[in-house]
Each structure stands twice: as C-alpha cells, then as structure tokens.
Amino acid sequence: MKLFTKTIATAALAGTAAIATPAAAQVAGIATSSPEAVIVRSQARIAAYQQIDQQFAAQIGQIRTLRQEMQTLQQSLDTDSNGQLSQAELQANPGVVQQIQQKEQQLGQASQPIVLAQTYAIEQLINDYQNVRQQVVQQKNIQLLLTPDAIQWAPEAVNVTDDLVAVLDQRVPTVQITPPEGWRPRQDSLAAQQTVSQVLMNVAQQQAAQQQAQQQQQPAAQPAGR
Numbered sequence: 001m002k003l004f005t006k007t008i009a010t011a012a013l014a015g016t017a018a019i020a021t022p023a024a025a026q027v028a029g030i031a032t033s034s035p036e037a038v039i040v041r042s043q044a045r046i047a048a049y050q051q052i053d054q055q056f057a058a059q060i061g062q063i064r065t066l067r068q069e070m071q072t073l074q075q076s077l078d079t080d081s082n083g084q085l086s087q088a089e090l091q092a093n094p095g096v097v098q099q100i101q102q103k104e105q106q107l108g109q110a111s112q113p114i115v116l117a118q119t120y121a122i123e124q125l126i127n128d129y130q131n132v133r134q135q136v137v138q139q140k141n142i143q144l145l146l147t148p149d150a151i152q153w154a155p156e157a158v159n160v161t162d163d164l165v166a167v168l169d170q171r172v173p174t175v176q177i178t179p180p181e182g183w184r185p186r187q188d189s190l191a192a193q194q195t196v197s198q199v200l201m202n203v204a205q206q207q208a209a210q211q212q213a214q215q216q217q218q219p220a221a222q223p224a225g226r
Helices: 005-016 035-039 043-055 057-077 087-092 094-140 161-171 187-217
Strands: 029-032 144-146
Touching: 035 043, 035 094, 035 161, 035 187, 043 057, 043 094, 043 161, 057 087, 057 094, 087 094, 094 161, 094 187
Parallel strands: 029 144
Antiparallel strands: none
C-alpha cells in the first residue's frame, strides 16, 4: 500500500467530524478512495486499537516517558539551539548519544507487542478488503476506482470511502488483537500499520491545530465590573 498520509488524514478527519458526503458517490463511473482511509475509519480497527491501548497501557506510558527523555537529551546536544544536531555537536558528547541510542532500543522493545497487535488487527481487515471493494464497485457501477493522489481535482461525489467503510463494517464487524502462536505479519500489513499510525498522528495534529485556532479566535474574557 502506498502512503497518502496527508490526503488520508484529511479524509479521516472529515469522517471523525461526521461530514456527510453526497448520495451520488461516483461520477460517470469514476470513483476514488484508498484502502488506508477505509481501514482508519473502520469500526473494527477503532475498537481493536482501544483494546490494545487498554491491554498495553503500561507499555504506552513507558513509551511516552522514553520519548520525553530522548527529547530532553537531544535538546541538551543542540548547543546552538537551532533545532538541528550537527556532527560536531554529536561528537562533543558521545555519552549523551549513547544514552539516546539505549533509549531507542528500549523504545523499540516496548513498542513491539503494540505494533504486532495493531498489525494483526489490520491484516484481518486487509484480507477482506478486495471483497469489500468488489461489492461497492458492483453496487455503484464503478468503472474506474482511483486513489486520491492520482486525481488533481474532482467533486466530492466521487469519494466512495463512506460506502467502503460501511461494507467493511458489515463484513468484518470485529477483529482479534492477539495473534496465534508463530504468526508473522506480511509486508503489506506492516506497511499499512505504519501508514495508519502516521495518519492517526496527522489527524491528532490537525485537531490540535484547529482547537488552538478556535481558542485564539475567542475574545479574551472581560474583567467583571465592580
């Protein structure tokens, strides 16, 4: 699966805000969507990630702490405060560099069971996506289904992501998060997990930016009169 994280994040954000799409979900037999956008908005994926967050709450807390510690160490290396680390700055304090590398290893170890559970959940959705796509193509009489990055401009009506999500939710209402013993994820599943993670991060950043903009637009509270 290709990475269309910015476009998918916008689509996922629209889905989160429950923005309705036109009923005519294709134009002249041409439609657009991406598997990643569908998986991001899948109810089974959402529920699985919530279960994973609960099951691995301790590891998630450890990951946050490690990232904060790594950020602090990296800032200590940035002696000229330009937001970038030069080779000279790295060589000036090899002890700190070694601490960062050790924490990166700890971060990878803490993240591994979470990534594995997320990838297993996503792979179950990928396994049925071709059937989902074929069902929507037949229902909507779609002749050409393109990914968003293949189109410079199109009316909103060509987006069939809502239709694909609805069919996927119906066909795969739930997924498991505990892989069987000996299970190994496929490369396409790992790539999809990475894309979904990036999309969710982008969505969170967009939402935070919107909230910040709304707060800045609100007039400052007036002091109460005496």
